[in-house]
Amino acid sequence: MSDLTRKTAAELSELMASKQASSVEVTQAHLDRIAAVDGSVKAFLHVDTEGALAQAAAVDAKRAAGEELGPLAGVPLALKDVLTQEGVPTTAGSKILEGWKPPYDSTVVKRLKAAGIVILGKTNMDEFAMGSSTENSAYGTTHNPWDLTRIPGGSGGGSSAAISAWEAPLAIGTDTGGSIRQPGAFTGTVGVKPTYGGTSRYGLIALASSLDTPGPCARTTLDAALLHEAIAGWDPMDSTSINQDVPPVVAAARNGDVSGLRIGVVKELGGDGYQPGVEARFHEAVELLTKLGAEVVEVSCPHFEYALPAYYLILPSEASSNLAKFDAMRYGLRVGDDGTNSAETVTGLSREAGFGDEVKRRIILGTHALSSGYYDAYYGQAQKVRTLIARDFIKAYEQVDVLVSPATPTTAFAIGDRINDPIAMYKNDLCTIPSNLAGNAAASFPCGLADEDGLPVGFHVMAPVMRDDLLYTVGAALESALAEKWGGVLMSKAPELVVNR
Amino acid sequence: MTADVVAIDDALAQYDPVMGLEVHVELNTKSKMFCGCPTEFGAPPNTQTCPVCLGLPGALPVVNRRGVESAIKIGLALNCEIAEWCRFARKNYFYPDMPKNFQTSQYDEPIAFNGWSEVIVDGETYRIEIERAHMEEDTGKSTHVGGATGRIQGASHSLVDYNRAGIPLIEIVTKTIEVPPAKAAAVARAFVSQLRDLLLALDVSDVRMDQGSLRCDANVSLKPSGTTVLGTRTETKNVNSFRSVERAITYEITRQAAVLNAGGKILQETRHWHEDTGITTSGREKSDADDYRYFPEPDLVPVAPSREWVEEIRATLPEAPSLRRVRLQEDWGFTDLEMRDVINGNALEPIVATTSLGVSAAAAKKWWLGELARFANESGTDLDALPVGPAEVAEVQKLVDEGTLNDKLARQVFEGLLAGEGTPAEIMEKRGLALVSDDGPLLEAIDRAIAANPGVVEKVNSGKPAAAGALIGAVMKDMRGQADAAKVRELLNAKLGI
Numbered sequence: 001m002s003d004l005t006r007k008t009a010a011e012l013s014e015l016m017a018s019k020q021a022s023s024v025e026v027t028q029a030h031l032d033r034i035a036a037v038d039g040s041v042k043a044f045l046h047v048d049t050e051g052a053l054a055q056a057a058a059v060d061a062k063r064a065a066g067e068e069l070g071p072l073a074g075v076p077l078a079l080k081d082v083l084t085q086e087g088v089p090t091t092a093g094s095k096i097l098e099g100w101k102p103p104y105d106s107t108v109v110k111r112l113k114a115a116g117i118v119i120l121g122k123t124n125m126d127e128f129a130m131g132s133s134t135e136n137s138a139y140g141t142t143h144n145p146w147d148l149t150r151i152p153g154g155s156g157g158g159s160s161a162a163i164s165a166w167e168a169p170l171a172i173g174t175d176t177g178g179s180i181r182q183p184g185a186f187t188g189t190v191g192v193k194p195t196y197g198g199t200s201r202y203g204l205i206a207l208a209s210s211l212d213t214p215g216p217c218a219r220t221t222l223d224a225a226l227l228h229e230a231i232a233g234w235d236p237m238d239s240t241s242i243n244q245d246v247p248p249v250v251a252a253a254r255n256g257d258v259s260g261l262r263i264g265v266v267k268e269l270g271g272d273g274y275q276p277g278v279e280a281r282f283h284e285a286v287e288l289l290t291k292l293g294a295e296v297v298e299v300s301c302p303h304f305e306y307a308l309p310a311y312y313l314i315l316p317s318e319a320s321s322n323l324a325k326f327d328a329m330r331y332g333l334r335v336g337d338d339g340t341n342s343a344e345t346v347t348g349l350s351r352e353a354g355f356g357d358e359v360k361r362r363i364i365l366g367t368h369a370l371s372s373g374y375y376d377a378y379y380g381q382a383q384k385v386r387t388l389i390a391r392d393f394i395k396a397y398e399q400v401d402v403l404v405s406p407a408t409p410t411t412a413f414a415i416g417d418r419i420n421d422p423i424a425m426y427k428n429d430l431c432t433i434p435s436n437l438a439g440n441a442a443a444s445f446p447c448g449l450a451d452e453d454g455l456p457v458g459f460h461v462m463a464p465v466m467r468d469d470l471l472y473t474v475g476a477a478l479e480s481a482l483a484e485k486w487g488g489v490l491m492s493k494a495p496e497l498v499v500n501r
Numbered sequence: 502m503t504a505d506v507v508a509i510d511d512a513l514a515q516y517d518p519v520m521g522l523e524v525h526v527e528l529n530t531k532s533k534m535f536c537g538c539p540t541e542f543g544a545p546p547n548t549q550t551c552p553v554c555l556g557l558p559g560a561l562p563v564v565n566r567r568g569v570e571s572a573i574k575i576g577l578a579l580n581c582e583i584a585e586w587c588r589f590a591r592k593n594y595f596y597p598d599m600p601k602n603f604q605t606s607q608y609d610e611p612i613a614f615n616g617w618s619e620v621i622v623d624g625e626t627y628r629i630e631i632e633r634a635h636m637e638e639d640t641g642k643s644t645h646v647g648g649a650t651g652r653i654q655g656a657s658h659s660l661v662d663y664n665r666a667g668i669p670l671i672e673i674v675t676k677t678i679e680v681p682p683a684k685a686a687a688v689a690r691a692f693v694s695q696l697r698d699l700l701l702a703l704d705v706s707d708v709r710m711d712q713g714s715l716r717c718d719a720n721v722s723l724k725p726s727g728t729t730v731l732g733t734r735t736e737t738k739n740v741n742s743f744r745s746v747e748r749a750i751t752y753e754i755t756r757q758a759a760v761l762n763a764g765g766k767i768l769q770e771t772r773h774w775h776e777d778t779g780i781t782t783s784g785r786e787k788s789d790a791d792d793y794r795y796f797p798e799p800d801l802v803p804v805a806p807s808r809e810w811v812e813e814i815r816a817t818l819p820e821a822p823s824l825r826r827v828r829l830q831e832d833w834g835f836t837d838l839e840m841r842d843v844i845n846g847n848a849l850e851p852i853v854a855t856t857s858l859g860v861s862a863a864a865a866k867k868w869w870l871g872e873l874a875r876f877a878n879e880s881g882t883d884l885d886a887l888p889v890g891p892a893e894v895a896e897v898q899k900l901v902d903e904g905t906l907n908d909k910l911a912r913q914v915f916e917g918l919l920a921g922e923g924t925p926a927e928i929m930e931k932r933g934l935a936l937v938s939d940d941g942p943l944l945e946a947i948d949r950a951i952a953a954n955p956g957v958v959e960k961v962n963s964g965k966p967a968a969a970g971a972l973i974g975a976v977m978k979d980m981r982g983q984a985d986a987a988k989v990r991e992l993l994n995a996k997l998g999i
Binding site for chain 2: 083084090092097100102103104106201202203204205206208209210236237238239240317318320321324325326327329330331343344347367370371372375379
């Protein structure tokens with residue numbers, strides 16, 4: 001049998017359904033792959049070998065007993081370390097949570113388990129999802145499987161690296177300003193940010209509550225859709241979740257017909273500061289979609305240029321409050337508790353030792369932005385900009401069905417390249433941030449390799465609230481057209497990693 | 502060294518108190534404000550918690566609909582407007598008993614606002630303007646161990662119980678209470694007392710001040726009499742009974758006057774009321790620099806109660822207290838003066854409860870404003886905190902109505918009840934208080950009285966039957982009060998043939 005790790009989730013599902021492979025075999029193959037390559041990729045913070053094999057065995061037993069199983073039952077998955085899983089270490093990439101084992105499952109994890117999806121372990125991320133490269137992780141940087149000297153994107157670099165290193169066919173990410181889509185673009189994989197409220201945040205360690213959105217990562221559009229369907233839907237535990245049916249994402253991914261679809265190219269997301277190879281692949285993809293029958297027009301979203309500054313006021317404001325709970329009183333790291341220090345001192349020492357520089361930077365920014373006397377000028381003004389950006393989207397969607405842009409201005413950059421230049425780092429998310437501010441659905445699909453560096457380029461699709469299905473329609477159309485051109489998915493062009501034996 | 506306080510009359514001669522109240526009410530919902538944990542009082546520490554109320558990473562709040570309903574009820578009962586759309590806000594500050602290090606509260610968009618309430622003190626009606634009533638969650642409870650005072654200063658360590666964290670609270674804030682200076686403290690007390698009755702009638706809270714389900718903070722400042730120069734205010738906390746509302750405010754007025762008279766400055770601070778010593782002491786210094794960095798709670802969607810729902814809730818409200826008072830006065834047949842005494846004596850609710858047990862309003866009033874009020878006053882407790890309640894009053898009055906006790910003996914039974922000597926029956930037994938209802942001993946006593954008072958008998962026989970009263974007195978004295986005077990009169994009249 002060919003290598004199980006090279007199969008898509010849909011293919012693995014068929015193999016298991018037809019009893020050509022067991023979930024234990026599939027899971028073991030991926031655990032072996034992790035053992036073989038993760039030493040150089042460093043996608044995982046924690047591999048739950050025992051737990052994964054036990055889950056796999058349970059699925060196999062159910063299948064043997066003739067129980068009806070979901071379409072992804074027995075398929076392994078890598079989970080971003082920002083979602084709680086009962087009894088499994090969860091750090092959010094921070095020292096301050098080192099050793100913490102949550103006493104409860106996040107809703108996403110509950111649904112994964114209910115779907116019979118096997119959780120292999122927890123993936124690396126920028127600390128509290130603050131970053132675009134995983135370099136802010138307290139546990140070291142993840143390496144891009146396409147080029148190990150490059151970053152895999154962030155904050156969910158661990159999840160994207162895991163699927164592009166064939167360590168897992170599926171992964172869960174969370175997207176606050178691009179943390180699913182940008183790593184997807186940088187690793188030649190599919191990354192989808194569902195509509196805000198389309199997936200539950202319960203058990204997602206909050207960065208910015210009004211922006212955080214869990215979503216699927218996969219190597220194919222259909223796999224992403226299957227995972228999307230498994231985790232999405234209303235959750236009474238999250239009052240910001242939307243009480244509506246999940247959009248028909250799987251049907252859209254299977255259909256992929258863009259004829260007559262109106263596609264708007266966002267004028268403001270391109271040009272200066274965009275890598276030529278990125279722009280070239282993007283425009284080729286747009287032409288491809290035109291050939292497939294889509295109607296393409298240029299659309300202006302004039303307020304998008306203010307998205308980045310607004311985002312860097314709203315996000316730190318919410319984060320400064322969300323991260324206040326890490327006070328060393330109840331869980332996680334505790335420093336200086338020697339019987340002489342006050343609670344306040346212990347809290348201070350623990351936060352000093354437990355938080356990294358970027359986290360401290362954003363706590364200070366957010367605390368300042370919310371301070372009396374500054375609130376109106378910063379947080380208040382940013383909320384107004386947010387409203388204007390949402391209106392840009394609404395106006396645009398009066399003309400077109402979806403909007404498109406490059407997912408990122410550049411391809412994956414080198415480790416260490418931008419870590420000392422926060423603004424350059426933040427600019428990575430220029431294209432992805434507007435959708436978070438408006439709560440819209442958006443995704444990145446692979447659309448080729450940049451000529452300059454041979455690295456993957458992401459094609460960014462944005463759709464109205466609860467029209468996540470349109471993302472998959474576009475993604476599937478593009479994928480099949482490009483697969484014809486390339487003779488397979490983009491990932492098949494990735495260089496082989498050196499395997500440790 | 503200057504005096505700590507000046508006399509209240511002297512203080513009020515020089516200064517006008519400016520006063521506002523913040524009252525926190527714990528709702529009696531079955532579950533907490535943002536999670537499904539139970540709210541029962543007195544459970545073992547940290548047994549009524551979950552990821553949400555412990556603020557564990559990843560947990561999210563969901564609003565308790567019943568909590569919102571109670572907030573609307575309270576708002577309507579205080580004649581407030583109910584917001585068509587409002588949000589929760591985060592109040593950010595660090596404290597170990599606050600699991601998230603922010604309190605989910607409301608800031609500039611309270612659920613209820615612009616209301617009023619009327620209270621009656623010494624027969625005068627005063628209007629209290631209500632600024633707002635908003636929803637929030639309670640914090641956990643810290644216990645400081647190892648110090649002499651139970652306060653954090655000097656403690657060796659602290660224990661935190663998160664059972665209380667997330668219990669729904671409504672904070673009711675008055676506007677500045679504008680009443681004649683001499684009435685300020687009494688009006689404040691009357692307001693809190695009436696608020697308690699209102700909350701009980703609404704059935705939204707247990708309103709147990711001793712358990713902290715009704716907590717009152719009093720803001721007090723002084724301005725020189727007749728001026729508009731506002732002084733620095735203090736916020737007195739831990740005011741846990743109606744009496745202490747009045748006492749704490751009076752104390753703050755006299756303390757601040759002494760400080761000002763000595764040329765000192767009032768510090769803007771939180772002060773703690775001490776029930777035992779009757780003083781306030783300095784707590785945390787508060788300044789305008791306190792910055793809670795409020796912002797709308799992004800984990801919760803806005804609360805937008807439909808007007809239909811608000812009207813449904815309004816329709817369930819009990820009678821307004823002022824209308825109810827008018828109705829009760831009519832039902833009871835009390836004069837204005839009598840009704841005023843009842844209200845000033847905080848005896849309205851006890852009398853309502855007692856009459857509902859079948860006792861006449863006049864009899865209920867007699868006991869609550871007489872014997873029981875005197876005892877409450879002497880022992881420094883509130884009327885409804887006495888060991889004697891409506892049930893006991895009804896029981897004793899029944900014995901009077903049956904002729905087993907007369908009023909004089911009944912007073913002794915109450916004395917025994919208040920001293921904890923047992924049930925009315927046990928007290929009568931122990932103290933030998935029952936009326937002699939047997940005719941035999943009464944007739945003997947009558948014979949002795951007639952024999953001892955030949956002059957009185959002569960007067961009666963000469964056509965002055967009113968003189969027989971002296972004989973009744975003599976019989977009652979002979980019986981040591983344990984006789985029914987009406988019965989004695991009946992027997993005596995028969996004997997004398999009148």
